[in-house]
Amino acid sequence: MTKSIEPGTTCGWLTVLRPGPPFKNAWQNKSTSVCRCKCGRETTVLNANFREGLKHGRMMSCGCYAASLENRVSRFKGKYYGESTTRLARCHAEMMRRCYDPADKSWKYYGGQGVSVVDIWHTYAAFKQWALSNGYRDDLTLDRIDYRGNYCPENCRWITIQAQQRNKRSNKWLTYKGETKPLATWAEELGFNYYVVRSRLRYGWSVERAFETPVDLRSNKPNLHLVTYRGQTKPLIAWAEELGIPYGRVKSRVYAGWPVEDVFEKPYRTRRKHEQKEAASA
Numbered sequence: 676m677t678k679s680i681e682p683g684t685t686c687g688w689l690t691v692l693r694p695g696p697p698f699k700n701a702w703q704n705k706s707t708s709v710c711r712c713k714c715g716r717e718t719t720v721l722n723a724n725f726r727e728g729l730k731h732g733r734m735m736s737c738g739c740y741a742a743s744l745e746n747r748v749s750r751f752k753g754k755y756y757g758e759s760t761t762r763l764a765r766c767h768a769e770m771m772r773r774c775y776d777p778a779d780k781s782w783k784y785y786g787g788q789g790v791s792v793v794d795i796w797h798t799y800a801a802f803k804q805w806a807l808s809n810g811y812r813d814d815l816t817l818d819r820i821d822y823r824g825n826y827c828p829e830n831c832r833w834i835t836i837q838a839q840q841r842n843k844r845s846n847k848w849l850t851y852k853g854e855t856k857p858l859a860t861w862a863e864e865l866g867f868n869y870y871v872v873r874s875r876l877r878y879g880w881s882v883e884r885a886f887e888t889p890v891d892l893r894s895n896k897p898n899l900h901l902v903t904y905r906g907q908t909k910p911l912i913a914w915a916e917e918l919g920i921p922y923g924r925v926k927s928r929v930y931a932g933w934p935v936e937d938v939f940e941k942p943y944r945t946r947r948k949h950e951q952k953e954a955a956s957a
Contacts, residue, residue: 679722680708686728687735688713695719712737754799762813767802770817770826793827809833847873851882861886878930904935914939 679694695707698721706722718737728735755764773781774792796802805828806817815833817826824830847858858876862869865886875885889901902911911929915922918939928938 679706680725684725684729686725687733688740689718689720689725689735689737691725692717710737712739714739758799763803763806763811764799766806766817767796767799771797774826791825793825796826806833847876849876849882851886879932902929902935902938904939 680691682691682693684691689710689712691708691710693709695709696719698705698707707719708722708725709717709719710725711717714737716737716739720735725735727733734740755761755768758764770792772779773785774790775786776782777786779786796805809828810833812833815835818832818834819826820830820832848855849858849861851861856864858872859869861867862872867886872885875888876882880888901908902914904914909917911925912922914920915925920939925938928941933941
């Protein structure tokens with residue numbers, strides 16, 4: 676049984692008067708306290724529930740608070756009074772939760788990483804004034820320019836969801852010619868298909884090679900590139916056709932990092948050759 680709560684302790688509208696009778700069930704024995712509500716009624720509550728109310732700042736009563744005028748006023752005249760259903764109010768509430776509420780599913784990526792909200796924006800009116808003065812629209816989303824920084828006027832802007840996706844910390848950021856940008860931005864600026872560049876990088880290509888190797892548009896195969904062999908430079912598919920080697924074979928060798936000479940000169944066995952060899956030895 677847990678320790679009793681000292682008489683006189685207050686939580687919401689309840690004040691502890693004395694220890695109550697133990698609450699028993701088939702699994703455990705719980706302690707209780709007799710409390711007096713603000714309305715004058717006495718009620719018995721579990722000590723565990725009372726402590727949880729104290730810990731999280733919950734309003735506790737004998738049950739009368741839910742129907743009280745004070746409850747209605749607090750609900751309808753809060754910081755989002757008259758705007759609680761608007762998108763901008765929800766945006767502010769979500770920003771505060773992910774920075775300060777550990778129970779929020781996104782808290783570990785924001786508050787858990789040290790991200791906070793500037794003090795003046797804790798008041799919704801100030802946040803709303805900044806938003807409306809800085810291009811807020813219902814089709815835009817709040818974005819931090821530096822995703823490692825805090826929520827403040829100097830580090831925030833309103834952008835499209837597509838643009839925000841490129842500024843996420845989970846994006847692949849690449850440094851090329853002294854500049855660091857998301858992969859999607861580089862692909863757009865250089866005129867490359869995003870998936871072409873991504874697949875090249877996954878095969879272990881360097882950033883320079885992935886961006887500077889032309890795409891073989893003739894065959895419409897995005898991962899093909901020019902190969903220099905015996906002093907001549909041709910598309911990989913052209914070398915395969917000229918040397919009579921299956922394209923899939925040379926492609927897999929190139930992406931495995933083989934030297935160019937081994938790609939084209941190292942012998943390989945097809946299923947037919949293997950069967951012919953077995954038949955000859957039989």
